[in-house]
Amino acid sequence: MTNSQLTPGVVPGRLPAESYAANFSDVAPPLDRHEARVAADRCYFCHDAPCVTACPTSIDIPLFIRQISTGTPDAAAKTIFHQNILGGICARVCPTENLCEGSCVRMEAEGKPVEIGALQRYATDHLMAQDGHPFRRGTATGKRVAVVGAGPAGLSAAHRLAAKGHEVTLFDARPKAGGLNEYGIASYKAVDGFAAREVDWLMGIGGITLASGKALGRDITLGSLTADFDAVFLGLGLQGVSALGTDGENRAHVAHAVDFIRELRQSGDLSTLPVGRDVVVIGGGMTAVDAAVQAKLLGAQNVTIVYRRGQNRMSASQHEQDHATHSGVRIICNAAPLKVHGNGTVREVEFMLTREGPSGLEDTGERFRLPADQLLRAIGQKLDGVPTGLAMSGGKIAIHGSGRTSISGIWAGGDCAAGGDDLTVTAVAEGRDAAEDIHAQLMEAAHG
Amino acid sequence: MADLRSNFIGIKSPNPFWLASAPPTDKEVNVRRAFQAGWGGVVWKTLGSEGPPVVNVNGPRYGVVYGADRRVLGINNIELITDRPLEVNLREIKSVKRDYPDRALVISLMVPCDEESWKAILKQVEDTGADGVELNFGCPHGMAERGMGSAVGQVPEYIEMVTRWVKQHSRMPCIVKLTPNITDVRKPAEAAKRGGADAVSLINTVNSITSVDLDLFSPQPTIDGKGSHGGYCGPAVKPIALNMVAEIARNPATHGLPISGIGGITTWRDAAEFMALGAGNVQVCTAAMTYGFKVVQEIISGLRDYLDDKDIAMSELIGRAVPNVTDWQYLNLNYTTKAVINQDACIKCGRCYATCEDTSHQAIEMGPGRVFSVKEEECVACNLCLDVCPVENCISMRELAIGEVDARTGRAVKPYGNWTTHPNNPMSQTAE
Structure with a gap:
């Protein structure tokens, strides 16, 4: 049985075997060292740079590009990861033309921005290709935090919480962590299992226990989480279609x-x-x-x-x-x-x-x-299965401040929370900021 | 179309662009290629005395300073004078000159500081049919340790003595090449003139260490773990060279002494600047070493277009800026300008703001929507904002008319007045 593009119906194997690897190869191949240097040269190191303002995670873009241009890509990567621990996937999937690159002053000058996304990928790839993890955990606090949903928001929150010395349990309904990065984006944007590798690398900070195959409302309840943990972060994403x-x-x-x-x-x-x-x-x-x-x-x-x-x-x-x-x-x-x-x-x-x-x-x-x-x-996803008791807004979990929900001790961020723009990078920012808020509150309680 | 034909101290060439004595002019094959590409003249790489030739290092000879995109801004070299036998060079010079009679072929020389050595080599050079000689009193590395090159060029009395020997024992035009590794370049130029030099050429390379290998902890170029200073050239040294050329051009003791300008000339514009400051012709090396001999074609077309646009002859360009080179004390202290930012051209990078706020006079305001504007009441017209702006002509300096009030001082702009008459000057020649 050989199928072709002309075979009617829904059938497998329409292409010669070798075509698949070519078709699904990296859509934007990485810059090599020379290309990165040339691209980095174009950055003007702007004052109060518009690209930073446009980045939901506020990465210090001029600084990291300068670090690339001076031959220190690992320092550049740390600049990125400090603000956005998922800087690797964001470099691949961010709609940069609407964010950092869209606001690059080179757009005004020549209509051709500095290739910020590609440079971010160059730096983050360089560091991630090495052994170890760039950040060390702070002193153990003895606090335990539940993070529900191992997508961009949850991973970001979990990493920041672990870095602060808290013990994090990261729940996800699916067998693998990564959320949309693993299950929801085109494969040519994150080739060679990047989403899974990134999760492994991120977990390298330590202090995060992944509990996969655990769905909220099926295997765990909000009640049990609030009873067992000092704080809860919900990064549920949008499961309904x-x-x-x-x-x-x-x-x-x-x-x-x-x-x-x-x-x-x-x-x-x-x-x-x-x-x-x-x-x-x-x-x-x-x-x-x-x-x-x-x-x-x-x-x-x-x-x-x-x-x-x-x-x-x-x-x-x-x-x-x-x-x-x-x-x-x-x-x-x-x-x-x-x-x-x-x-x-x-x-x-x-x-x-x-x-x-x-x-x-x-x-x-x-x-x-x-x-x-x-x-x-593909007409949109919606939030399903929110535990009762949480105030909602426009079909999503209502939040105020840095992801605080209507219930004390429970935070939310990413696509499930109201007010975002359904971007990976926004979810990362919200997870990070909620983690900082959780940390501040837990420490205040501890010292209070 | 502008006539670029040049007659420099009696040496004729189809254009005033010569290759300087340096690695590109060491061999017949190179020089022929240069002439084919269109160079008006060549100063053959420095010849030494008869006998065993000098030896060069067998490791790297060059160190480089880069700008953005690995653009070569400066090259440092530790190469010595020609390391080929004298008779080979002389034979090749004769052969090239025979085939290119219309081009200038000047021979750079460096022999020990005694009359006999100079007398001997001058005779041999004359026999080649070359157009003139250039005395290498500038090379700062290697040969200087042996009492030649810049070791001579740093002692005006030696310059005068050797120049006199050369003029005594040869009818050839004589150019004295000066080292910049000296406090006051006017002194060696005056010495050359006293010795009878027909012209000076400058600058030779600047003593330099281009970089340090941070793994080996050795200067670069590194030869088996060690490095020594070399001679620096290329666009990076052009400002130093321009100043030295101007100093000689406006010095009453040397005014009118022909100058061959050297130092980082890369484009027609560089060449025109040297000529405006008094250089009768120019010599190029680093641009050719970076891009190949073809660069001369842009230099030729560019200068021609410029002269046509200005509707002046090349002779009118030479020295045209010299009267405008003055001492600080004669600058008009009442002349007042203010930076103006063209909002249509501004790309809102904010570099002007950062530099003014952090390092200058806090005279730029950043408004909503990243609109940058000049606060005239703070602006001292330093023009650093203009210098760091990535968009050419986006920021300009507006000249205040006499009588207009300077928002910074609150006083009306007065007519010309310099430091010599300024009330703050204790030595002021006029009483208030």
């Missing part, structure tokens, strides 16, 4: 993009992963792009992202959109799904063309259909 609410959505081969990505990320052999010939992805965010591009790279012949609003409303960055179109993905905007046609299995998706009206999206009355043997939903 949204449905289209469209007729015919329950047909076969209609799936959630996050599930498609997770299976792909955990697959040991990409040639065994089934993918459609005509794949339609509904949504306008990073998840839609990650799913669409990877479907294309798996050998789908036609992949289309359909977004209900105008292109300027897509939450996927311009860089991500360009990456999609360069990969051969077509993006259709101002089209909303009406009905999933098919006979047991999806065959076509019917859309209405939309326009922005004074009171929201309007139906223009025009219709079109796209052939689809696989339909992926």
Whole structure:
């Protein structure tokens, strides 16, 4: 049985075996030493640099770039990790064009920013390639903190708490730590098991016990955590996925993009992963792009992202959109799904063309259909399974100050907490800041 | 189109750009390539006396100072004069000159400080048909330890004595090459003139240690764990050279003495600056060593375009800035400027703010939205902001008209007045 890009249906092995490794190789290969030096030379070492302001974790970017340019990349990495212990993955997945690089004064000067993300990766890779861990734990405090969710927010919080000398137990519902880094982003952004390696490296600080396969509400309860620990941090992420609410959505081969990505990320052999010939992805965010591009790279012949609003409303960055179109993905905007046609299995998706009206999206009355043997939903994730008792805000856990929830002794951060922007780097910042607040409160209590 | 043909102390060349006596001019093959690339002249690498040639180190000869992107800003060398037999060099000089009669070919010389040695070599050089000689009184390493090079150049009496021998025993034009490793460059220049030199050339290299190997704890270039000082050249030494050229050009004792300008000339602009300060022609080395001989083509086209734009002849450029080189005491202390930041050109890096706030006069304000503006009441017009701004012409200095009130002092700008007449000067020549 040999399949090709033309084989109808959802089938594995559409490509020659050797294509998979090439297609899923590093999307942005690392800078070598010379490239890093040249890139670092472009930094102006700005005063009160706009890139630092734009970074949710406030990494001292001019300083770390200067450290690279003077031949001390490990010092640069420590500058980064001091603010952002997940600086490695952030260097790979941050939408830098909207953050540090977007605010680089070189944009104003030449429209071409200093390659901050690539330089950050150069420095962090350099340090992480060595044995050991760059930070040492403070004196043991005897305090115990539970961190629920081993994604970016939880890992960041756990590391900072451990560094302060607290004993941390890090719970996660899944078998592996890493959260979205491990399960939720395109594999070409973090090749060679980077997410898992980063977790191992981060845990190198000591004082963090990983309790995987433990889900809140199933294996552990908020009550037991508050009883057993001195403080609790919730970094639950967004486990729930949204449905289209469209007729015919329950047909076969209609799936959630996050599930498609997770299976792909955990697959040991990409040639065994089934993918459609005509794949339609509904949504306008990073998840839609990650799913669409990877479907294309798996050998789908036609992949289309359909977004209900105008292109300027897509939450996927311009860089991500360009990456999609360069990969051969077509993006259709101002089209909303009406009905999933098919006979047991999806065959076509019917859309209405939309326009922005004074009171929201309007139906223009025009219709079109796209052939689809696989339909992926990427229209957002939501928070599910929050323990009762926590005040909520806009469907997320309400927080004030540095991640304090409505219940004393419980903090929250990352995507599950209200107010963030659903970015890895923001989750890292929130986890870090909550950890500092937890530390301050625990120490105040201890000395109080 | 501007005429770049040059006649320097009777030595003619199609342009005023010569390669300096240095590694690029040590052999026939190099010199031929230089002439093919368009160099107007070459000063052949220094010849020594007949006999066993000098020997060079067999380890690294150069040390380098880099700017951004590994741009070469300065090179230090510990190479000696030619290490090839004298007769080989003479034969090659003759051969090159025969094939390139229109180019200047000047021979650099360094022999022991006795009349017979100089007399002997001058005769041999004359026989090659070369256009002139340049006396190497500048080389600061190796040969100086043997009483030659800068050991002569640092003693004006020796310069005068040797120059006199050369002029006595040869009809060739004679250029004396000066070392910058001296307190007052006017003294050796005056000595050269007294000895009858037709011109001086300067600067030779500057004593230097370019860097230290932080693993070996040895100066670089490192020869088996040790290093000695070398001679520094390249763009980094240009400001030193420009000053020394100007000092000689405006010194009444040497005014009018032809000068061949040397020191970090890399572009047409550098060459034009040397010429404006009085150099009749210029010599280049490091730029060629960094980029190859082809750089002369940019220097030629650039100077030509500049002269055309200015609508002046090359002869009008030479020395044009000399009258404007003066002593500090004659600078107009009433001349007042203020920095102005062009907001349209500003990229908001804030370097002007950091430098002014941290190291100068706290005269730049950082407003909301990173808008940087000058506080005229604090600005002393030091222009450091302009110097560190990455965008050319973003910051400029606005000249205050006479009568306009300086917001810093609260006083109206007065007409010309210098230190010699300033009320704060105890030696002031005018009473209030």
